[in-house]
Amino acid sequence: MASTEERIRALVDANLNIEGRSEGQPLTPDLNIIDAGVSSTDVVAFWRLVCEEFGIDISAEEFAELLTPSDLIAYLDAHSG
Amino acid sequence: MAPALATGWWGPFTQLDDVVVTHVDLVPNETNEQEAWTWLDGEERRRACRFQHNGAKRRYVLCRASLRSLLCGALSCRNHQLALGSSEHGKPFAAVDRLQAPIAFNVSHSGQHGLIALAPRGRVGVDVEERAAQRNLDVLIDAVLSPRERADVMAASGRQKLDVFLDLWTLKEALSKAHGLGLSLDVSSFEIPPDIRNGTRSGMFRMPGMPEVAWRLTNIGTDRFAAAVAHDEEGL
Numbered sequence: 001m002a003s004t005e006e007r008i009r010a011l012v013d014a015n016l017n018i019e020g021r022s023e024g025q026p027l028t029p030d031l032n033i034i035d036a037g038v039s040s041t042d043v044v045a046f047w048r049l050v051c052e053e054f055g056i057d058i059s060a061e062e063f064a065e066l067l068t069p070s071d072l073i074a075y076l077d078a079h080s081g
Numbered sequence: 082m083a084p085a086l087a088t089g090w091w092g093p094f095t096q097l098d099d100v101v102v103t104h105v106d107l108v109p110n111e112t113n114e115q116e117a118w119t120w121l122d123g124e125e126r127r128r129a130c131r132f133q134h135n136g137a138k139r140r141y142v143l144c145r146a147s148l149r150s151l152l153c154g155a156l157s158c159r160n161h162q163l164a165l166g167s168s169e170h171g172k173p174f175a176a177v178d179r180l181q182a183p184i185a186f187n188v189s190h191s192g193q194h195g196l197i198a199l200a201p202r203g204r205v206g207v208d209v210e211e212r213a214a215q216r217n218l219d220v221l222i223d224a225v226l227s228p229r230e231r232a233d234v235m236a237a238s239g240r241q242k243l244d245v246f247l248d249l250w251t252l253k254e255a256l257s258k259a260h261g262l263g264l265s266l267d268v269s270s271f272e273i274p275p276d277i278r279n280g281t282r283s284g285m286f287r288m289p290g291m292p293e294v295a296w297r298l299t300n301i302g303t304d305r306f307a308a309a310v311a312h313d314e315e316g317l
């Protein structure tokens with residue numbers, strides 16, 4: 001089964017525009033998606049798509065603290081079954 | 082420090098009672114970007130360098146320099162006296178000679194457009210969104226709208242569906258930014274009043290759980306972009 005990083009990477013590639021990023025490239029662990037130039041509409045859509053992909057409910061307040069791949073992956077590994 | 086900032090890339094957009102809204106032109110322009118850079122302090126330059134995306138960096142630099150110029154004018158201070166800090170969730174505030182300044186302001190940028198709202202008192206929020214296609218429009222409709230707002234969007238067809246959505250989105254974002262909670266406020270938890278949803282440009286709004294605060298909410302969108310301002314003139 002795909003790792004959490006691979007699943008997040010696939011969601012990023014399919015849904016976020018990150019200048020200079022090519023598909024499949026490893027995610028930069030500490031790059032905040034706001035600093036990567038992602039718009040707030042794309043952040044909100046990404047939040048919902050992550051919840052759907054991992055079958056969990058993350059509140060807006062929690063997600064606002066999970067804006068780097070490393071924080072998000074650590075959270076998902078700890079909270080999704 | 083630059084002696085004076087050429088007002089080449091921003092200008093008056095609209096005035097709503099005592100809220101003055103300025104439009105900032107964010108089209109790539111090397112001369113403007115170089116001029117703007119000279120107005121930023123060390124921390125702002127470090128922030129600008131953290132952006133990986135040239136567009137995001139340009140929008141930040143051009144908006145921040147025009148914000149500095151507008152604040153210097155409104156507060157009768159020099160650029161080197163002005164510092165911009167931010168609250169817990171990221172809402173910026175101004176200080177002159179290290180004392181918090183008596184002014185409310187907020188900034189938004191999207192694509193080639195920036196908006197800056199300034200008010201002498203209260204709390205103000207502004208949001209702008211270029212009328213560009215959204216890859217995940219259906220996901221967004223589901224994530225941020227109430228059932229009645231969703232029904233309004235679904236009743237529209239074709240291109241109008243996006244326009245109705247962006248109007249609601251910017252109204253909600255303006256409220257969330259006026260409030261200062263930013264990303265941590267779940268904007269599906271409140272609903273834009275029916276008169277504004279039905280096309281009235283401006284009206285009063287009270288958020289659930291916060292009935293004591295009356296926000297004036299105004300749709301200031303154009304054909305090119307959706308935009309809104311929220312202002313609570315009694316606020317801190």
Ligand SMILES: CC(C)(COP(=O)(O)OP(=O)(O)OC[C@H]1O[C@@H](n2cnc3c(N)ncnc32)[C@H](O)[C@@H]1OP(=O)(O)O)[C@@H](O)C(=O)NCCC(=O)NCCS
Nearest residue numbers: 040047060141170171172188189190258261262263264268
């Ligand atoms: C981050 C947010 C403030 C706006 O993001 P955005 O639409 O991408 O950006 P905008 O261009 O409209 O606004 C950016 C400006 O808002 C200001 N800002 C940042 N945090 C803010 C806050 N908490 N409150 C008010 N203003 C804020 C800053 O001045 C920033 O500009 P700068 O960095 O150039 O100084 C935020 O409102 C948001 O994205 N909310 C989504 C709410 C949501 O549904 N969240 C669910 C969980 S993801």
